[in-house]
Amino acid sequence: MIDLDLEYGRLPAEDTDHFHRLDAHLVATEPLMTTLDNVEATIEAKAMMCAFGPAGCGKTMSVNSALRKLAPEHTYRLELRSGPTPRDIRHGLFHALGLPGEPPTRPIEFDTLLKETLAQTFRVLVCDEAQWMGRSSFEYWRHLWDDRKTDIAVIFAGGDNCYKVLKREPMLASRMFIWQKFQRMPEDEVVANVPASTRCGRAPTRRGSATSTALRRTATSATGPP
Template sequence: MTSQLPPRETDHYTQLADAAVVTTRALLAARENIADTIDARAMMCLHGPAGVGKTLAANVCLRELERTRGEEVCRIAFRARPTARAVRHELFTALGLPGEPPRHPSEFDRLLLDSLAAQPRTLVVDEAQGLNRETFEYFRYLWDEPATQIAIVFVGGAGAHTVLRREPMLSSRIFIWQQFTRLTPGEVLDVIPLFHPVWEDADPADLSFADEQAAHGNFRAWDQLTAHMRTALERTGRPRPDRDLLRWAFSRLA
């Protein structure tokens, strides 16, 4: 089985060398929640603002379940607001079905239902904030079929949560909701020194300064800041971050 999840080296936004996946409280909760959702063959929603680690957490946890349980994960992402027709075609590709996609919706639906009933699978739907009621309803239709053996993990911004909560028929079927939030100031001091060697010996006051001025508890912003700080240290030969280097890095983020 070939994994459809992106490779580990792409986990961080800038593909930063030497960056670690840090076991935050949110990641630990996601690991438990995703495992419980798969055990129940249920649906869950990971939601929160951009850059707080939702997709990374889902990828890390699902790779582990692929490795330890042999769970087959089919990853689906949409760039724009899709229709049910687009969902059908994306699933056809993700499931690796042979031949040409059927022309008629009823025939297409039967093919997908039969395939999803053949073996247990987890569908991970990234960028789910781009889905609308029609497409969420289509995933519900597939999941509601008694013969299918699927779990579904929706990963998206606040828009995904809003659409799901607006429709009782949809929201009542979500087994677990998990909201991702920004790192707290205390978590920054605990987590960031483990995230990358650049910050190992940094003064905690400088870490707090960097978070207050630029990163604001957002992992993607910390990723960008780390890349710039790594460049600054290499160019200046200084042993650790300081306020001057931090301000230089901030200027690149403005």
């Protein structure tokens, strides 16, 4: 399932990044800057990226922050819930892209519409909470990206299950240009960064601030199917 509202598909406002809505701002930590570099490389290559790790480690926040700087007008987000199917992804993309009229009822017509739309101009598609997806849903994203006419980069952000599902399937894993693993920030780094993050002198208690390790694919290019 996919939650839909009038703001669906857009990058959220920066002041919503922190789930506690604290009066704090982002600090340019090494993990945050690594995400910026990785997202930029993924966009330039028109490739696919997977940001994964435990809940609360800053995956969504880091990806959103990078995209606000790099491609705010070209980013379209899907936030998934409870075992989404390819049908859910089709409908989510239909609404995120702001397509007019009613969604097609037949999958082949729906896919044709989405591919034609995604071929018109470059877009960055972000699939948040990707840990809810199974093999068939990831395959659907690959189907869209593999099409020679679509002009897209795809970024998955999700829990460890996202990584496990992708790595089990060589056809899916081979499409990933960058794997970025998020981990909890050590306590000493949290303490060191608190003064720079708070505006009012009260320490934010962000659960699991992000640290990350980027694992780049050995291939030098991932702009299309091999």
